[in-house]
Amino acid sequence: MLLCLAPTIAMGQPGVVRGKLNLKDRGGKSAPDLSEAVIWLEGAKGARPGQVEIATRKKELIPGVVVVAPGSSVAFPNHDPFNHNVFSVSPDAPFDLGLYGRGETRSARFDRPGIVPVYCNVHAQMWAVVVVLESPFVARPGVDGTFEFGGVPAGTYTLSAWHNRGGHTARKIEVAAGGLTGLELALDASGHRHTAHLNKFGKPYPSEGRRY
Numbered sequence: 001m002l003l004c005l006a007p008t009i010a011m012g013q014p015g016v017v018r019g020k021l022n023l024k025d026r027g028g029k030s031a032p033d034l035s036e037a038v039i040w041l042e043g044a045k046g047a048r049p050g051q052v053e054i055a056t057r058k059k060e061l062i063p064g065v066v067v068v069a070p071g072s073s074v075a076f077p078n079h080d081p082f083n084h085n086v087f088s089v090s091p092d093a094p095f096d097l098g099l100y101g102r103g104e105t106r107s108a109r110f111d112r113p114g115i116v117p118v119y120c121n122v123h124a125q126m127w128a129v130v131v132v133l134e135s136p137f138v139a140r141p142g143v144d145g146t147f148e149f150g151g152v153p154a155g156t157y158t159l160s161a162w163h164n165r166g167g168h169t170a171r172k173i174e175v176a177a178g179g180l181t182g183l184e185l186a187l188d189a190s191g192h193r194h195t196a197h198l199n200k201f202g203k204p205y206p207s208e209g210r211r212y
């Protein structure tokens with residue numbers, strides 16, 4: 001006997017939310033690589049804390065953008081043959097790991113949701129961002145900006161996107177049973193200008209001549 005249960009199952013099943021992020025860069029051109037952006041559904045909770053790693057290598061923090069749930073810790077192993085001092089002055093997660101050398105790892109914990117810039121107090125060019133989100137629906141888009149969340153229960157959410165140059169955008173969406181596709185999100189980085197951040201003491205970095 002053939003039972004046709006498909007419509008009933010479809011009504012109650014969580015769906016797929018799919019779309020595309022576009023970022024306008026200087027001169028109105030679309031950014032060629034959006035894989036560092038973060039897209040998530042606000043209004044959903046339950047992301048589980050874990051542990052991730054951002055390494056210091058050749059005076060870079062790699063990867064530059066990570067997403068974690070509140071309560072997670074981030075380890076910062078130093079692979080360079082000189083000292084780094086990873087810190088954040090963000091009110092959401094202030095920390096200062098102090099100076100430490102090659103082969104050593106120090107960690108920081110991120111308890112509150114927020115977008116936390118992380119720097120090195122020795123090398124002004126080093127940066128990373130820890131995005132702390134409660135939502136279990138987090139996507140890192142493809143290079144072309146396409147994104148997808150699976151298993152989304154029907155309901156109202158805020159679809160949010162953040163990019164290091166493009167900032168933050170958000171819009172309300174209604175996800176029906178079975179999902180929602182064809183979404184478009186836009187960020188504008190055409191007016192973005194790099195501004196120098198301050199060191200952990202709130203002072204400008206010495207411009208030249210420091211060696212560790």
Ligand SMILES: [Cu+2]
Binds near residue numbers: 083120122
């Ligand atoms: Cu450094």
